[in-house]
Amino acid sequence: MNQHSLPGENIEAFYFGENEKSLFGIYHIPPKGVARNHSVLLCPSIEQEAIRGHRAYRQLAVRLSRLGFPVMRFDYWGTGDSKGDRAPDRLSGWQDNISSAMNELKSRSKLDRICLAGLRLGGALATLAAGSTAVEGIALWEPVIKGDTYVDVLLEWQRDKLRYFLADMPSLAVDDRPAELLGLAINNAFLDDMINIDLMAIKQPPAKHMMIVEHQPQDEVAAFKTHLQQLGIDVQHKTVDDPRVWTDDPDKALVPNQILQTLVTWFSEEYK
Amino acid sequence: MKEEVLLLGTNKTLVAVVTEPEQKPNSDLPAVILFNAGLTHRVGPNRIYVKLARQLTEMGMIVVRFDLSGVGDSTVRLDGVSFEAGVADDARQVMDYVSQTRGSKHFFLMGHCGGALISLGIASVDPRAIGIVMINAEGGDTQWSEYDRKRKTSQYYENYYSRDAITSSEKWKKLLTGKAAYGSILRNIFVNILWHRVSTAAFKLKKRLSPDQEAGTSPEIAALYSTIPALVERKVPIFIIYSQGSSGLERTQFLLRDAKKKIGSSTKLKIEIMPRCDHTFTLLESQQRLYNTIADWCTANMPTPSRVTAP
Numbered sequence: 278m279n280q281h282s283l284p285g286e287n288i289e290a291f292y293f294g295e296n297e298k299s300l301f302g303i304y305h306i307p308p309k310g311v312a313r314n315h316s317v318l319l320c321p322s323i324e325q326e327a328i329r330g331h332r333a334y335r336q337l338a339v340r341l342s343r344l345g346f347p348v349m350r351f352d353y354w355g356t357g358d359s360k361g362d363r364a365p366d367r368l369s370g371w372q373d374n375i376s377s378a379m380n381e382l383k384s385r386s387k388l389d390r391i392c393l394a395g396l397r398l399g400g401a402l403a404t405l406a407a408g409s410t411a412v413e414g415i416a417l418w419e420p421v422i423k424g425d426t427y428v429d430v431l432l433e434w435q436r437d438k439l440r441y442f443l444a445d446m447p448s449l450a451v452d453d454r455p456a457e458l459l460g461l462a463i464n465n466a467f468l469d470d471m472i473n474i475d476l477m478a479i480k481q482p483p484a485k486h487m488m489i490v491e492h493q494p495q496d497e498v499a500a501f502k503t504h505l506q507q508l509g510i511d512v513q514h515k516t517v518d519d520p521r522v523w524t525d526d527p528d529k530a531l532v533p534n535q536i537l538q539t540l541v542t543w544f545s546e547e548y549k
Numbered sequence: 550m551k552e553e554v555l556l557l558g559t560n561k562t563l564v565a566v567v568t569e570p571e572q573k574p575n576s577d578l579p580a581v582i583l584f585n586a587g588l589t590h591r592v593g594p595n596r597i598y599v600k601l602a603r604q605l606t607e608m609g610m611i612v613v614r615f616d617l618s619g620v621g622d623s624t625v626r627l628d629g630v631s632f633e634a635g636v637a638d639d640a641r642q643v644m645d646y647v648s649q650t651r652g653s654k655h656f657f658l659m660g661h662c663g664g665a666l667i668s669l670g671i672a673s674v675d676p677r678a679i680g681i682v683m684i685n686a687e688g689g690d691t692q693w694s695e696y697d698r699k700r701k702t703s704q705y706y707e708n709y710y711s712r713d714a715i716t717s718s719e720k721w722k723k724l725l726t727g728k729a730a731y732g733s734i735l736r737n738i739f740v741n742i743l744w745h746r747v748s749t750a751a752f753k754l755k756k757r758l759s760p761d762q763e764a765g766t767s768p769e770i771a772a773l774y775s776t777i778p779a780l781v782e783r784k785v786p787i788f789i790i791y792s793q794g795s796s797g798l799e800r801t802q803f804l805l806r807d808a809k810k811k812i813g814s815s816t817k818l819k820i821e822i823m824p825r826c827d828h829t830f831t832l833l834e835s836q837q838r839l840y841n842t843i844a845d846w847c848t849a850n851m852p853t854p855s856r857v858t859a860p
Contacts, residue, residue, distance in 0.1 A: 286624055290554045290564055301554065301566075303622060324596065331590050335622060357592050358554070358566055362600055435831060440708040441701050442792065442827030457833045460595035528587040528663075528688075 286339055293381045300374055301358035302351040304385050305338045311345035315413055315548040316386040318378055319350045320395035320403040325434070325459045326523040327356060330396050333522045336532050337394070340541045347386035351378045355461070363462035368470035375406035392548065393484075394540060397421050397523055401474055407483035414486040414547060416540050419521070422501050424474025431458045476501055482508045488543045489514045490536055492521055515539050550606045557615065558642045564622040565615030565643060566591060568602040569651070576652030579679055579852065580611040582643060584664035587688065590621030593661060594829035597836055604840045608847060611651055615643055633670070640671045655679045655852060659843070662828070663688050666773055672785060673776035680850050681780070682788045682843055685828055687797035690767045696752045697796040703745040706737045756803055766804065774804040777818065778811040786817045786850045790842065792826040819846070
């Protein structure tokens with residue numbers, strides 16, 4: 278069985294879903310005697326952000342599971358260890374992946390009550406996916422609120438990498454319809470879906486309780502918090518200036534301890 | 550092609566993904582082991598390990614991507630062994646598993662950046678390794694890392710000003726209307742471009758004039774490269790791949806000065822420089838060229854019964 282159990286760390290690693298659509302998952306089993314009534318699904322960001330944020334996600338999962346939460350991490354189709362070598366045809370493919378992962382987590386944890394957490398695009402996808410299914414709480418870590426800005430950030434990041442490494446750099450003319458984003462092959466419809474992400478447009482509460490953690494105060498986040506409150510959601514909001522691990526060199530091995538602690542504290546106090 | 554996730558090692562703490570053909574693979578073919586690129590988990594930078602594994606599996610090979618202890622999803626070792634001994638033991642356990650369950654007798658060891666150096670180190674002590682692919686081997690060396698940082702910073706600002714800013718009407722407008730950050734621009738031009746260029750040129754000159762091959766290189770890195778002649782004598786083909794302009798290539802060429810005298814013109818050691826590729830092969834076109842290059846090398850270096858001796 279693909280399971281190991283070390284002090285404070287008990288995991289199962291597996292693929293779930295149908296063959297060519299199967300997704301990679303890791304389930305963190307809480308120690309006996311500290312069980313909670315909610316499980317937590319960690320929704321990753323994508324590609325560079327997911328790779329660089331991997332260490333922090335693992336730490337977050339371990340810390341939550343030690344407190345009794347069954348926790349699952351997974352990779353979207355076309356990312357990480359999951360099947361697929363490109364983005365899905367539509368962004369909704371990744372929202373469907375979140376729903377599949379939620380079912381997998383419910384099945385493994387035997388708990389119906391589920392919470393989501395997501396960094397950057399993972400936060401946006403969690404919020405959008407939660408609109409169509411019952412979710413108790415969502416924690417957003419520096420969430421992407423507007424997709425057009427986010428795509429610009431990724432493209433500038435790609436240009437920055439090339440500037441840094443290439444002496445014979447090709448022309449950096451800005452491509453309005455890029456076919457790739459930081460190593461991820463995308464098509465036009467997917468790109469449009471990414472650009473059209475707008476969390477300010479959601480009209481139904483995605484969860485009863487939400488937590489937003491950002492690194493520096495941003496007007497966009499403040500407006501989003503107000504929007505969520507107008508939808509009747511209990512929203513907590515913290516600013517914690519920790520390393521932005523999703524952009525940092527992974528070899529620095531930074532763990533944003535204060536951010537993780539903020540998230541863990543919120544989950545453990547909200548879902549006793 | 551099928552993929553399976555496994556927990557390997559004595560305590561099942563090493564998280565590994567095995568990619569293999571649907572049909573029972575030919576156990577005469579070497580299996581491929583991919584070692585972590587620094588602290589990046591087993592998918593590799595820009596996910597190149599996943600895609601490389603899938604392409605090599607199409608050639609009939611088994612490929613294992615795994616996290617060394619303390620990296621990615623594998624937990625840290627609790628037995629107090631040194632980093633080097635731990636890495637060697639992790640690698641041995643993974644190769645043992647593949648041998649026992651898939652019948653593979655030989656291995657091609659591959660890695661990017663720090664993983665390239667690990668591949669070399671493991672191959673030098675494990676006779677089951679019959680080929681090594683080192684992709685952009687860098688790091689582990691303070692002086693060279695600092696040289697690398699200065700060279701790339703200089704390159705970054707040169708690219709930025711000479712290709713981007715110069716064609717941006719918005720930036721020209723700021724410059725001409727007193728709204729630009731002039732101090733920052735001057736610092737970038739005089740320190741980050743010009744001074745770093747002078748500094749890196751001086752470093753290269755010092756290295757070239759140094760009679761001592763290992764001067765300024767960490768003893769661990771120098772010791773690793775010193776194993777290459779023995780590997781070539783063992784008839785282990787070594788494929789060293791570098792993105793064009795990589796300072797890792799400069800270090801490797803520097804460290805191979807003496808080794809090349811011993812090796813002579815052996816075809817076992819091949820160095821390939823790939824143009825228009827960044828360190829982590831960000832652009833998809835550069836990734837595909839990398840996979841094809843490695844696949845071609847694998848084809849050319851597949852063992853024949855007469856060439857391989859039992860370990």
